[in-house]
Amino acid sequence: MKLPETPWHQRQSLKDLIAVLDGHQGATRYVGGAVRDTLLSIPAKDIDLATTLRPDAVIARLKDADITAVPTGIEHGTVTAVTEDGPVEITTLRCDVSTDGRRATVAFSDDWKEDAARRDFTINALFADPETLEVYDYFGGLADLEKRHIRFIGSAEQRIAEDHLRIMRYFRFLARFGQHDVDKETFDACRKAARELSKLSRERVADELMKLLGAVDPVYAVQEMIEADVFANIVDEIDPGAGPLLAVLILREEAYDIPPDPVRRLVALLPKDADKTAEIVTSLRFSKKLRRAVADRLRTLKPAVSNIPAIAYHYGKDAARDIALLFVADGDLDTSLAKLKKWSKPVFPITGGDLIAMGLKPGPIVAESLRAVETAWIEEQFPDENRVRTLARDIVKGR
Structure with a gap:
């Protein structure tokens, strides 16, 4: 050939x-x-x-x-x-x-x-x-x-013993090139040596994991990793419904023509407890930027159409989109993503100086009141400046 x-x-x-x-x-x-x-x-x-x-x-x-x-x-x-x-x-x-x-x-x-x-x-x-x-x-x-059959050269056990990171590489290649079937010898060797993954550099393991999650459709490979106890040796725990949630997420990505994103998919796999997940991503030596991205996507586990813009305002449009894909109910997803498509972050139209001009005395109460006005503005879906000034006057009167 x-x-x-x-x-x-x-x-x-x-x-x-x-x-x-x-x-x-x-x-x-x-x-x-x-x-x-x-x-x-x-x-x-x-x-x-x-x-x-x-x-x-x-x-x-x-x-x-x-x-x-x-x-x-x-x-x-x-x-x-x-x-x-x-x-x-x-x-x-x-x-x-x-x-x-x-x-x-x-x-x-x-x-x-x-x-x-x-x-x-x-x-x-x-x-x-x-x-x-x-x-x-x-x-x-x-x-x-x-x-599209992925197998080691010669003895799978020997190849893995030479470099235990090859366990992760096997499942990454299965996700990228495999046809939903595992090589039995390879799978058994991976399961047998899975505990060795805990001894490897966390950075190397995390890098392989994110490459795997960036594949077009890693669902089958991830499920096989769970079966082989691979995840049990690289993170403390995963979401009990990780496989199905990841599958639904990928179907949604395909339906809305949204490119794969390893961070979004990682959130689907990890526990939906922000503190626990923070411990896991820290243990994997992820960057501060990636740890923050994971945390942002776990701040609102039950989003609705009404608060998707508010999520975008606080955590960014990408985070809001990912939260919608992960957690919004099927019937609301179209509307949520449509809102985000035409949404751009508005500028909060007043300052502390405006509140002082309305009669508020300078001091810590200004910042506190300004936050209260901003919260009301967000809850009302970002009305215009005239409405914000009405909200501000009402808050100032109550102080």
């Missing part, structure tokens, strides 16, 4: 890079995701190369060709070439010398099959010759790709 011709093959910077690395003499091949995705007619995001050249030779050749070389993973043989069309990772063929479940010690190799054997899934171990576009498949990856 040959790799179909695609626009990325025609990049002059890539052709020049391959020439520098003796690609046309068989020393360098395309590898991994670019090969896999092109065969699936999916636009390739990252172009990776594998080569028999040693890292120091790669760096020397790039330098001679005036191509910037960054030793991004030099201990594992990876050098990144910075081209005008974007970065390209170049990795010397390798074999594992030892692993401890988190990192590997490698030795460099000249054997393409040996390098393929240390990769995770059969569909990720495909190489392609840059000259002929001939695809090299050592472990049945082409057949698995055709069936």
Whole structure:
């Protein structure tokens, strides 16, 4: 089989890079995701190369060709070439010398099959010759790709023992490429080793989780993760109805043509207790921005059409949309999303100085009264300035 011709093959910077690395003499091949995705007619995001050249030779050749070389993973043989069309990772063929479940010690190799054997899934171990576009498949990856079957190369237990994060990668690839069936050996190996996930860097686990939730439809993969006790080893608990709620959410996203969002989907999975969820997202070392986004989406669990604009005012239009998708009743969702579509945040039309001009004495009571006026304004769905001044005068009189 040959790799179909695609626009990325025609990049002059890539052709020049391959020439520098003796690609046309068989020393360098395309590898991994670019090969896999092109065969699936999916636009390739990252172009990776594998080569028999040693890292120091790669760096020397790039330098001679005036191509910037960054030793991004030099201990594992990876050098990144910075081209005008974007970065390209170049990795010397390798074999594992030892692993401890988190990192590997490698030795460099000249054997393409040996390098393929240390990769995770059969569909990720495909190489392609840059000259002929001939695809090299050592472990049945082409057949698995055709069936959308995700399985490890060789022993699933051994592959997972080499790097326990591969459990998360398996379910992420199942969400992205799978066809609603799991490889029994792989599933059993994931369940058996699931407890090892608790020993991994929380950042690495969280990164894989969010990538998984960004897939078009991760419902089946998430349900299988629950069955395999994977979630029990990465978060303290999930919502008992997580699977069904996530499924409904995704149906709503599709119905209203709203792109997938990992944060929104994470909220569907986690407990609907703001304090408990805050503990979970903190333990996963999420950024402050993401933790705040999750918290905002749990502040109003029973929204109605009437208060969707108020939610948008307080927490932003995106948060209000997500809250509607997650929690608004079916009969009200059309109206809620329609309100948001044409909504823009209004400006509160009066200031503390206006209240003082109405007779309020300067001091803390001004800020307190201003908040009361703003609350009344929001409750009345943001009326015009004349109405706000009437509300303000009524509040000032009562002080």
